[in-house]
Amino acid sequence: MESMLNKLKSTVTKVTADVTSAVMGNPVTREFEVGKHIASGGPGLCWRIYNGTKKSTKQEVAVFVFDKKMIDKYQKFDKDQIIDSLKKGVQQLTRLRHPRLLTVQHPLEESRDCLAFCTEPVFASLSNVLGQWDNLPSPVPKDIKEYKLYDVETKYGLLQISEGLSFLHSGVKMVHGNLCPENIILNKSGAWKIMGFDFSISSTNPSDAEPKYTCKEWEPNLPPLCLPNPEYLAPEYILSVSCDSASDMYSLGVVMHAVFNEGKPVFQVNKHDIFKSFSRQLDQLSSMSPTVLGKIPDEVREHAKMLLSVTPNVRPDADQITKIPFFDDVGAVTLQYFDSLFQRDNLQKSQFYKGLPKVLPKLPKRVVVYRILPALTSEFVNPDMVPFVLPNVLLIAEECTKEEYVRLIMPDLSPVFKLQEPVQILLIFLQKMDLLLTKTPPEDIKNSVLPMVYRAVEAPSIQIQELCLNIIPSFANLIDYPSMKNSLIPRIKSACLQTSSLAVRVNSLVCLGKILEYLDKWFVIDEILPFLQQIPSREPAVLMGILGIYKCTFSHKKLGIPKEHLATKSLPHLVSLSIDNNLNLNQFNSFMVVIREMLNRMEAEHKTKLEQLHAMQEQQRSLNISNPLNQSEEIKSPPSSGNQIDDIFGSSGVNGKENGSAAPTSQPNRVSLTLEEKQRLAKEQEQAAKLRSQQPLAPQAIKAASTSGSQTKDLTSSLFNSMTAIDNLSLANTVRPAPVPGPTMPAFPSATPVVGSMGPPVPNGFNPTLGFQTGGMGMGMRPSGPNLYSGMAATTSTPNFGALAHNQGPTGSMSKAPDMSALDNLFTPSKPKVPLNQMGPKAPPGNGSPWLSQFGATQSPQTQMQNVPVGMGGASSGFGMQANPFFSPQNFSQPAAAPAMNQAGVKHSASANNDLKDLFG
Numbered sequence: 001m002e003s004m005l006n007k008l009k010s011t012v013t014k015v016t017a018d019v020t021s022a023v024m025g026n027p028v029t030r031e032f033e034v035g036k037h038i039a040s041g042g043p044g045l046c047w048r049i050y051n052g053t054k055k056s057t058k059q060e061v062a063v064f065v066f067d068k069k070m071i072d073k074y075q076k077f078d079k080d081q082i083i084d085s086l087k088k089g090v091q092q093l094t095r096l097r098h099p100r101l102l103t104v105q106h107p108l109e110e111s112r113d114c115l116a117f118c119t120e121p122v123f124a125s126l127s128n129v130l131g132q133w134d135n136l137p138s139p140v141p142k143d144i145k146e147y148k149l150y151d152v153e154t155k156y157g158l159l160q161i162s163e164g165l166s167f168l169h170s171g172v173k174m175v176h177g178n179l180c181p182e183n184i185i186l187n188k189s190g191a192w193k194i195m196g197f198d199f200s201i202s203s204t205n206p207s208d209a210e211p212k213y214t215c216k217e218w219e220p221n222l223p224p225l226c227l228p229n230p231e232y233l234a235p236e237y238i239l240s241v242s243c244d245s246a247s248d249m250y251s252l253g254v255v256m257h258a259v260f261n262e263g264k265p266v267f268q269v270n271k272h273d274i275f276k277s278f279s280r281q282l283d284q285l286s287s288m289s290p291t292v293l294g295k296i297p298d299e300v301r302e303h304a305k306m307l308l309s310v311t312p313n314v315r316p317d318a319d320q321i322t323k324i325p326f327f328d329d330v331g332a333v334t335l336q337y338f339d340s341l342f343q344r345d346n347l348q349k350s351q352f353y354k355g356l357p358k359v360l361p362k363l364p365k366r367v368v369v370y371r372i373l374p375a376l377t378s379e380f381v382n383p384d385m386v387p388f389v390l391p392n393v394l395l396i397a398e399e400c401t402k403e404e405y406v407r408l409i410m411p412d413l414s415p416v417f418k419l420q421e422p423v424q425i426l427l428i429f430l431q432k433m434d435l436l437l438t439k440t441p442p443e444d445i446k447n448s449v450l451p452m453v454y455r456a457v458e459a460p461s462i463q464i465q466e467l468c469l470n471i472i473p474s475f476a477n478l479i480d481y482p483s484m485k486n487s488l489i490p491r492i493k494s495a496c497l498q499t500s501s502l503a504v505r506v507n508s509l510v511c512l513g514k515i516l517e518y519l520d521k522w523f524v525i526d527e528i529l530p531f532l533q534q535i536p537s538r539e540p541a542v543l544m545g546i547l548g549i550y551k552c553t554f555s556h557k558k559l560g561i562p563k564e565h566l567a568t569k570s571l572p573h574l575v576s577l578s579i580d581n582n583l584n585l586n587q588f589n590s591f592m593v594v595i596r597e598m599l600n601r602m603e604a605e606h607k608t609k610l611e612q613l614h615a616m617q618e619q620q621r622s623l624n625i626s627n628p629l630n631q632s633e634e635i636k637s638p639p640s641s642g643n644q645i646d647d648i649f650g651s652s653g654v655n656g657k658e659n660g661s662a663a664p665t666s667q668p669n670r671v672s673l674t675l676e677e678k679q680r681l682a683k684e685q686e687q688a689a690k691l692r693s694q695q696p697l698a699p700q701a702i703k704a705a706s707t708s709g710s711q712t713k714d715l716t717s718s719l720f721n722s723m724t725a726i727d728n729l730s731l732a733n734t735v736r737p738a739p740v741p742g743p744t745m746p747a748f749p750s751a752t753p754v755v756g757s758m759g760p761p762v763p764n765g766f767n768p769t770l771g772f773q774t775g776g777m778g779m780g781m782r783p784s785g786p787n788l789y790s791g792m793a794a795t796t797s798t799p800n801f802g803a804l805a806h807n808q809g810p811t812g813s814m815s816k817a818p819d820m821s822a823l824d825n826l827f828t829p830s831k832p833k834v835p836l837n838q839m840g841p842k843a844p845p846g847n848g849s850p851w852l853s854q855f856g857a858t859q860s861p862q863t864q865m866q867n868v869p870v871g872m873g874g875a876s877s878g879f880g881m882q883a884n885p886f887f888s889p890q891n892f893s894q895p896a897a898a899p900a901m902n903q904a905g906v907k908h909s910a911s912a913n914n915d916l917k918d919l920f921g
Helices: 002-023 076-095 151-172 235-239 245-259 271-286 298-307 318-322 330-339 346-362 365-381 386-399 402-417 424-431 433-439 442-457 462-478 481-498 502-514 521-532 540-555 563-578 585-626 628-636 640-649 651-655 667-671 675-694 700-705 715-733 811-815 821-827 900-908 910-920
Strands: 032-041 047-054 060-067 104-110 114-119 122-125 184-187 192-194
Touching: 032 060, 047 122, 076 104, 076 114, 151 184, 151 192, 151 245, 151 318, 151 330, 235 245, 235 271, 245 298, 245 318, 330 346, 330 365, 346 365, 346 386, 365 386, 365 402, 386 402, 386 424, 386 433, 402 433, 402 442, 424 433, 424 442, 424 462, 433 442, 433 462, 442 462, 442 481, 462 481, 462 502, 481 502, 481 521, 502 540, 521 540, 521 563, 540 563, 540 585, 563 585
Parallel strands: 032 122
Antiparallel strands: 032 047, 047 060, 060 114, 104 114, 122 184, 184 192
C-alpha cells in the first residue's frame, strides 16, 4: 500500500513539475490555470496541449505550450528561425476568425522558457487520433489511444476542412501551405479546426480577381520545424517553386487518403533527398495504381484521385468539393445545420428541432453527446426555443449513463426547471418525470424536480393540472415517502377542493386512488378518508371517484378499513351518497355492492369477536361449575337472564317493589339454603314452568308472521316468558302484603270471558273462549274467574306483566262492548288499495327481513285493532299495512326524470369517467 502511495506521489509530483517548468513565468498563467497535459499538435507536433480554465470566469480553455528546451540542440540562428516561424503561425491564426479555424482565446505570450497561447477547449489533433503519439504524456491517454473515427465524423470532418479552405482561398486570398493532420485539431465537441499557419502565403494582389502567391524555395538545411511537412506538399511546391490554392487541394487529397489509411500519406518522402523523392512521386502520380486508393470509399474515390492529380488545373477547388454527393449524408447534413444555426431564425430552428428526434438514433453516441448536445443546451437561453430543444435533450439523456447525465446535462438543465413560461416546458418535464427521478441526484430532485411538480399541481392552467395529476401515479413509486406525505398529497387535496373544474376534481380523486398503495394505512385513514367528506360537489363522476377511493382502501390487502371506522364514518358517508339523485342505476348498484361488502366484512369480524368472547365466558362458567368451592357463589349470583331482566325493567320487578311498597327481603334465604329449601324451590320452579306452558302468550298467528329463514326468537314471546318467570319466583319466594279492598283481576287471562264490574265479555281476537283483559293494572281487584294461584293469597301487589302485553283501553270505555269488527280483517288476506306497480319491489318469498315481516298481512291482531289508544310502549296500536309508511303508495312512486342539468353534468365528466374505469373498473 505504501509503495502505491509513493508511486502516485511521484507521478503527481512529476506532472506538476513538468507543467510548472514549462509555463513558469509565462504571462498566460496570470489569467489561466494550467491543468493536465492531454495532447499535442502543430508543425511536427511541437505544441503540447494542456487543459485549462480562466480564473475570472472558470471558462474551460486549452493551453498550447512550446517548451524552448526542445530546440536547445540547435544553433542560435536556427532557434530564432524556429521561434519566429511559430510566432507567425499563432499570430496569423489569432487574426483570422472563422468557425472552421481554431479559435484563439488568449494571444501568444512568450517567456524565457516557453511560448504559450490559449484556445477553445481541445480534445486532440487529428494526427494523435490517427496514431501519431509524439510529444504526448506517458502513458498515452486512454481516450486518445482507443479513439476511432466514425464514418459521420470522417465525412463531416473533411467537409469542415473543405469549408475552411474555401474561406481561406476565396475570402482571405491565402494559401495555408502546410495542411496536414498535425495542423487539424479536433475540439472538445469533435469539430475539425485548422491551425498551423506558419507557412501560409497571402496573395500579393488581394484586390484582383486572380490572386498571385509567391512561394519560397525549399531549403533542406533548415531545421524541420522551419519547413512544412513534405509528405503533404504538392509536387509543384518543390519542383517548380510555385503554389496556389490548388496546392492546398492536393494536401487535402493526401489528408483524405491518410484518414482512410490509418494516418499514412500517399508516398513516403526521403527528407535528405527531397528533389529525387518528388521526381519519383511525380511519375507514380501520373500512373497511379487503383490499389493506392483502395481504402477510400467508392463515392469519393474519383474525387480523391482528381485532388492528387499532377496538373493543378485538374484539381477541383474547395467550393466544388463541399458539394459532392459524398457529403450529403444525413448525419453530416445535420451537423452542418447545427454549425449554421446562428444564421437561422426561430421558425427555421423550430422546424429543424422537430425533425431531430428521427435523426438522433442514427448517429453515434459520441457524436450526439459531445457534438450535438452542447449545441442544443446553448439554446436554453432562448425560452421560446426551449419547448423544441428540450425533448431532444431528454432523448439524449436516456442514452447517457447516470455519470454522463450528471456531468454533461444536469448543469444546463437546472435553470430550465425553474421556467414557468411557456407552459409546454412543464408538460415535457412531466412526461419524462421517470427519467428525471431515476438519473437526477437526490439533492437535485429535492431542490429542482419536485418543486416543479408542485408548481404544476398548483398551476393556473387546467390543462397543466390535468396532465400533472394523470402523470403523477406513473412515477409515484420514485418519490420518497416524506415528500409525498408532506408536500404532494396536501397539494392534490387542495387542488381538488379549490378548483372550479370538474375534470381537475375528478382527476385529483383518480390520482389519489392510484397512489394509495404507496401510502401508509393510518395516513390514509386519518388524512385521505376524512378529506372525502369535505368535497362539496355531488356530480356523478365525483361520487364515483369517492366510491373508488373507499373501495381501493377497503379491498387493498396492505390498507383496509377497521370495522369501527366502517360503522361510524365510512358506511354512513357512503349510504348518504348512494341515494343522491344524480346517480343512475348502474352507479347506484356500484355503491350498493361496496356497501354490502363492507357490511358483510363488518358483520363477520364482529361476529367472530363475539363468538370468541362467548367461548371464553362459557369456558370460565364450566370451570366455576366444576369447582365445588364456587357452587355457593353460583347460587348467590342470579342467572344471566335475571341480570338482563334487571337491566331492562329495573330491580323493582325482581325484588317485588311496587308503587313504593317494599316486599320483605329474602336475601338471607339465598345466602345459605338448606336441602329442604332447595327442593321446595325446585318444585316451585317446576310448577311455574308448567303454568307457563299453559299460557297462550305466543299465539300461533305471531309465529306464522315470522319468516321461515328467521332463527331468532320472537322478542315479545321471550319478554313474556321472562316476566312470567319473575312473577312465579316472586309469588313463590316473597311474602305477600295484605290485600287491598276492591275488585281484582286475574294475573293471566282465564278460559272464560272477562265479566264483573268491568263490563260484558270481550273477545280477545285469538280464541273466542279466551279471556281478553281490558282493565287496568288490576291492583287489589277481585278476579272474576278462578284464581290461578288458589293455594296462595287471594290478592297480590305484584305487577301483572301478562296484562301489559295486551293493548290497554280506558277503563271508562268498557261500560259497553266495543266494536271489534276491525279484527275480522285479520283472518282475510290484506289487499292493498293501490296498484301493484306503484309499490316497492317485493322481497322473494322466504327471504324477507324479520323486521318487515312484523308489518305483513299476518300481523298480530293486537297491532291491527282500530280505534285503540296508544299502549304502554307509546306507539299506536293501529300500525297495520295501511298505516306503515313503507307501504304507502306515495312513498313508492317513481321519481321524476332527472333534470337536464344533471345529464349535462354527467356528459361533462365523461372523459373523467374513462379514467375512473381504468382505476376502479
